[in-house]
Amino acid sequence: MKVLKVPAGTIAVFVLPCLLLYVCLVFVPILVSFYSGLLKWDGIANAEFIGLANFRDMFANDPVFWPSVRRTLLYALASMLEIPLCLWMAILLHRYLKNGSRLASIYFTPVILSVVIIGQLWKTIYNPISMGGMLNGVLVSLGLDNWTHNWLTEPSIAMYSIYLVSLWQYFGYHLLIQYTGVTNIPEEIYEAAKIDGAEGFKADRFITMPLIVPIFKISIVLAFIGSLQAFDMVMVMTGGGPAHATDVISTHMYNSSFLSLKYGYGSAIATFLVAVCLLFTVVINFFFNKLENRYS
Numbered sequence: 001m002k003v004l005k006v007p008a009g010t011i012a013v014f015v016l017p018c019l020l021l022y023v024c025l026v027f028v029p030i031l032v033s034f035y036s037g038l039l040k041w042d043g044i045a046n047a048e049f050i051g052l053a054n055f056r057d058m059f060a061n062d063p064v065f066w067p068s069v070r071r072t073l074l075y076a077l078a079s080m081l082e083i084p085l086c087l088w089m090a091i092l093l094h095r096y097l098k099n100g101s102r103l104a105s106i107y108f109t110p111v112i113l114s115v116v117i118i119g120q121l122w123k124t125i126y127n128p129i130s131m132g133g134m135l136n137g138v139l140v141s142l143g144l145d146n147w148t149h150n151w152l153t154e155p156s157i158a159m160y161s162i163y164l165v166s167l168w169q170y171f172g173y174h175l176l177i178q179y180t181g182v183t184n185i186p187e188e189i190y191e192a193a194k195i196d197g198a199e200g201f202k203a204d205r206f207i208t209m210p211l212i213v214p215i216f217k218i219s220i221v222l223a224f225i226g227s228l229q230a231f232d233m234v235m236v237m238t239g240g241g242p243a244h245a246t247d248v249i250s251t252h253m254y255n256s257s258f259l260s261l262k263y264g265y266g267s268a269i270a271t272f273l274v275a276v277c278l279l280f281t282v283v284i285n286f287f288f289n290k291l292e293n294r295y296s
Helices: 008-037 053-060 065-096 098-107 115-125 132-139 158-183 187-195 200-227 232-237 249-259 263-295
Strands: none
Touching: 008 263, 053 065, 053 263, 065 098, 065 158, 065 200, 065 249, 098 158, 115 132, 115 158, 115 232, 158 200, 158 232, 187 200, 200 263, 249 263
16 A cells, blocks of 8 residues: 655645644743743833742742642642542443433533633522521531531631532533543453453453543543633632632732732743643653553
8 A cells, every 4th residue: 555645845834824823822922921920010011120030029928829829739639539530420321321421411511601600609509598508508407507607708618619619510521521431442342351250340440441541631631730720710709818718820810910910920920830730731641651551
């Protein structure tokens, strides 16, 4: 069979426009953000070049920065913890339900709703009893009065309340991804394994788990990186309050840039966020590539 060789010039004609567009929309803004982080600038008046002073202040003198980093990482870790549960649910749906895709689609419903709608819905659920809060009302009706809280105004639990909402919203998203991966594994493999005595959860251990690794990696990357960039849910539900108790990196960046009018400092935070996203993407891909090579 003769292999058709495509000239390099022809490849460049098709690839170059998309590459230029990608560079202009992704890499150029990153470089501009990094340069802006070297300035003392309110976004309007003349900027003053101050070198790495913004980065030094961010790491050493900002009392909000490191707590926001910790909350962001916890947010990302929490989002990853639901993915094994999604995989387990996908396996059960595929094994025991003939139309498991319908149930998976129902779980997907919160994903298609606006974050503003989700945030307002859960703010209503978290409201105190005096304001018709459903969660506290259910706890009181069950005799669990001591479990009631002001879920979004108590600094010690406000962030965990937001974590729960995000996990609820995106559970169906990762369930559908895992369900698609599980259903795409050929049934012939399971039938051959059954002849050798491997079925049920034993088949899942030696067949489903190794073959689902690439799909599992997709969910992990999307969940982790998406959570690092979490912004809209926090802004809708608490705005970063009370007393910065729910500030994450992106909300701290927003508040610094547009409320405190420290655009250069906000750009430094944005640069840090981009670097963290790139770092963890490389680490996650490296880990899963090792895992895939182990099972290949």
